[in-house]
């Protein structure tokens with residue numbers, strides 16, 4: 057099997073013409089290509105929680121699930137993937153059969169796994185980011201849908217020096233940053249990234265807080281960081 061190791065993080069980021077793929081992302085088409093396992097072994101929900109890092113509210117919790125969605129409107133720009141909630145240590149499951157490759161620490165993605173697979177005959181990579189280092193494996197290998205491929209972690213820019221921030225309560229809910237950042241890349245047959253898609257829409261998942269547009273600073277005082 058040919059592994060497109062030449063796929064670079066730069067290619068995976070900006071400068072992609074997303075409009076080329078707009079007509080492939082309708083829910084009807086996504087649901088027509090098959091059944092895909094939700095990759096976090098927990099209830100399907102967006103991450104939702106964020107931590108305010110500067111200004112008068114630094115340290116307080118922010119509930120903004122719209123930021124967790126693909127292209128979510130963050131202050132830093134549209135989000136490049138889907139942030140799926142999962143506490144550190146939760147199993148990450150293969151969303152379909154394919155070949156996985158362990159990719160070591162990157163400043164933003166941390167430890168991450170590429171899952172190479174095809175959707176309606178077209179090559180894709182599902183990028184699973186911020187994984188726990190305990191799931192490392194030495195060489196690419198084949199997996200079936202539902203196989204455990206790793207564990208949710210806090211590596212890369214998911215947390216603070218590898219530890220995700222959390223607070224005991226925030227409006228009665230535990231605020232937790234831990235999550236799986238999932239990104240869906242389209243490849244041509246030569247292994248070059250040609251586009252990017254909304255993974256949640258493409259795989260046809262129903263994820264909690266999909267339509268929650270709220271953005272709420274939570275807690276009356278700055279929260280203690282670990």
Ligand SMILES: [Zn+2]
Nearest residue numbers: 137138139237
């Ligand atoms: Zn993310």
